[in-house]
Amino acid sequence: MTNQPNNDLKSRLLADFRNSEERMNGASKSALHQIRREALNRFDRLGFPTVKHEEWKYTNVNSLIKEVFEFNAPSAITLEDLAQLESSQLNGNVLYFVNGQYQPQLSKIVSPADQLSISTLSEAVKNTPDLLNRYFAKYADFQDNAFTALNTAFASEGVVIHVPAHTTVEAPTILRFISDARQMNVASQPRNLFIVDQNAEVKVAESFRTLGDQASFTNVVTEIVVAEDARMEYYKIQNESDMAYHIGTTQVYQQDRSHFYSATVTLDGGFIRNNLNIALDGSNCEAHMYGLYFPNGRQHIDNHTLVDHRKPNSHSNELYKGILEDRSTGVFNGKIFVRQDAQKTNAYQSCKNVVLSNDATMNTKPQLEIFADDVKCSHGTTTGKLNEEALFYLQSRGIPKTEAQSLLMFAFAEDVIKKIKIDPLREQLERRIQAKLAR
Amino acid sequence: MLTISNLQASIGSKEILKGINLEVKPGEVHAIMGPNGSGKSTLASVLAGREDYDVTGGSVLFEGKDLLEMAPENRAAEGIFLAFQYPVEIPGVSTTNFLKTAMNEIRKYRGLDPLDAVQFLKLMKEKMKLVNIDQSLLSRSLNEGFSGGEKKRNEIFQMAMLEPKLAILDETDSGLDIDALRIVAEGVNQLRSPERATIVVTHYQRLLDYIVPDYVHVLYKGRIVKSGPKELAFELEEKGYDWIKAEVETV
Structure with a gap:
């Protein structure tokens, strides 16, 4: 362990893990827990990233790791409290989590069980261990990303969705993650897993909100598998407070002829880092990524995307847009890999920004690494004032x-x-x- | 209606208008002609309130009010309309949507109630016929991917919708073939009335075959160096601008 100033939060987390392990008895032998322990050791080795780390050059987590958070703090949230968030009324499956804990009394599931299997992670551990053993932590890499390692080590609650083959789920599903920071600094680490089986189709949105003025920290990881011929729409909507820290990774794995559409919209949030990583491990896949960020005040919003074309004849398309006001900062880092096998790849990337204030800063970095010779790739970024x-x-x-x-x-x-x-x-x-x- | 006195304007350190005097009365059509770089478009832009220009001297009164003190949107609300030489493409904003916003902002300025959707559509249908413009064009993003002729027709359509007291047409003929020119000119002519006035800025005489002016002014090196009846335009067409340049240089 190195002696960095970020040891406070880190050493508390390490101690928490070991304490909870002692109370686990037999469960500590489970396969799932072996992954957690491995992830913890990895987190211990990696430590929190500094700005010297290439992937964290413009996003300094120093102020985050100086804060003290209560993880999975209890919350006495009521329907009236929720009303003030003015959330959209959705005719679909709605699952509420407050400070990382599932709120069955606020949630509703309308899709029939044969269309959509939806459960919390803790239920899935008990009821569908085979599913978890097959997919959990198989996609979101925790070897190089300290936050993913941390999330994996503490993975205890979140949502597991499984759409059986040849099923089109009409009703959308929205997962509402609320940080109730009215009483104290709170933290949560939701962990989600969505499996869309062959030729199935589903729409899922994740929404992140804050109640109260204290600091909050959300470290979320979502793993998504889109099997052959399956289609998924995935939306991540962030509307958090200026005191909110959010680090998130969405890891997508696509197989032959699958389609994945995503939009990541950040309306508000003090300190945000979104990683969207898509592995196109199949032919004739399509991946569409849209993003919008709209920081003002001193908000910081960082979007890192990675598209990994592993197989031939797939298409990826990316458009991120930002409007920056006041003293806000934005980061867009878009990486496209085209591997040697991925001939006939089409990959497009565009990032457009409007900077409304002289004190706002936008950092953009497109990266193309192409190892195949018959591909069409383009990228472009623009940053300017309003026309x-x-x-x-x-x-x-x-x-x-x-x-x-x-x-x-x-x-x-x-x-x-x-x-x-x-x-x-x-x-x-x-x-x-x-x-x-x-x- | 419009009184321009000794108007001077520059862009950066470059003086472009060097003392313009012009009086426009209701019902009149004035043509402003002149060689390239004489300041014609600058005059049109300064009247509409484009911020790139610094007015360094003189005054402009519109119906007795100091025009130069007003923001561009207030000039529009007072009844001034500029048909752009190069209409701007605005992705994501449809003509219909933006025009409804514009009309209702102008109505608000004048203390009138906003038009409802039905009234607005009825008016739009009526004015569309005037310039032979298609509904599908108006639902699309403003000017995006429009041909030159479509852009200019859209300008005249907007003018017809907003019914300005003073319309300023800045090189509306540029880039138009003869059929488009005729349609645009007809649109303008149908809006002519004893209460309204028009300033036509053009390099060539051909537009003036269709929009017949009451007065022709020649702008050269930032000044109006010659004014006359519509026949002056024919003379310019025939002889070019060199004789006027020569006349000015000898003075």
Whole structure:
């Protein structure tokens, strides 16, 4: 163990792990727990990343690891408390987690069990151990990522979804993760696993919200397997407080002819790092990644994406857009690997940013590593101010400057928002964006 | 209606307008002609309120109000319309949507109630016929992927919708074939009335075959160096601008 200033949070976590292990009795021998222990050892070796780490160059976790958090703190959340979050009313499966703990009294599952098997991670450990042994921690790499290692070591709650082969699940599923930071600093580490079997289809959204003004830390890992001919829509919506820290990894594994659509929308959040990693381990796959981030104040939003083309004839397409205000900072790091076997790959990446203030900063870094010779790849990033000419055009027709700015920014954001196919979710986001623009 | 007195404007340190005087009365059509770089488009832009230009002297009164003090949106609300030489492409904003916002902002400025969807659509249908523009074009992103002719027709369509008191057409003929030119000109002519005035900025005389002006002014090196009746335009077409340049240089 090295003597870095980040030892406080780290040593507390290591001690927590060992304490809980002592209370486990026989369960500590389980396969799942062996993975946890391995992940913990890995976390111990890695430690929290510093800005010297290439992947963390612009995202400094120093202030996060200085905080003291209560993990999985109890919360007396009520329906009235939830009402103030003004969440969209969704006709589908809704699962609530507060400070990492499942809230059955707030949740509802409407899809029939033969269409969609949905359970909490703790239930799945008991009821479907074979499924977990087969998929759990097989995709999200914890060897190089300290936060994924940490999440894996402490993985105890989250959602496991299994869509059986040849099943189209009509009703969307939304997982609502709420940090109740009204009383104290709170932390949670949700761990999700979605398996979409052959020729099945499902829509899942993850939403992250905060109640209260204390600090919160969410370290989430989601593993997704999209089997042959399966289709998945995946949305990650973040609307957290300025005191929220969020580190998340979504690891996607795609097989032949599968389609994966995703949109990651960050409306608010003090300190956010999203990793979206997609392994295209099949031919004729499609992966679509859209992102929108909208930081203001001193918010920091970092999106790292990785697309790994392993097999021939697949297509990936990526569009991330940002609007940055005040003293906010943004990071976009988009990596595309095209391996030697992945001939006839099409890979597109684009990142467009509007920076509204001289004090805001956007760092963009596209990375293409291509080892096949017959591929089509392109990438481009733009960072600039709002189009002055367009602004004048709208004003010259009678639209006041602030309205004209809102109109242009909304149009800019709408490009990504319209990709969200769960209507109530999209409409709610549109309202929130309008409200943030009008501020 | 419009009184321009000794108007001077520059961009950066470059002086472009060096003292423009012009009086436009209701019902009149004024053509501003001149060689490239004489300041025609600058004049149009300064009147509409483009911020790139610094007004360094002179005044502009519109119906007795100081136009230069007003933000571009207020000039529009007072009744000024600029048809752009290069209409801007705005992805994600449809003509219909933006025009409804514009109309209702203008109505708000004038103390009128907003138009509801039905009233707006009815008006739109009526004005679409005027410039022979298609509904599908108006539902698309503003000017995005439009041909040159479609962009200019869209400008005139917007003008028809907003019914300005003073329309300023900045090189509306540039990039148009003869059929598009005729459609655009007809649109403008149908909006002519004793209460409204038009300033047509153009390099060539051909637009003036269709939009017949009451007065023609020649702008050269930032000043109006010659004014006359519509026949002046024919003379320019025939003889070019060199004789005017020569006249100015000898003075």
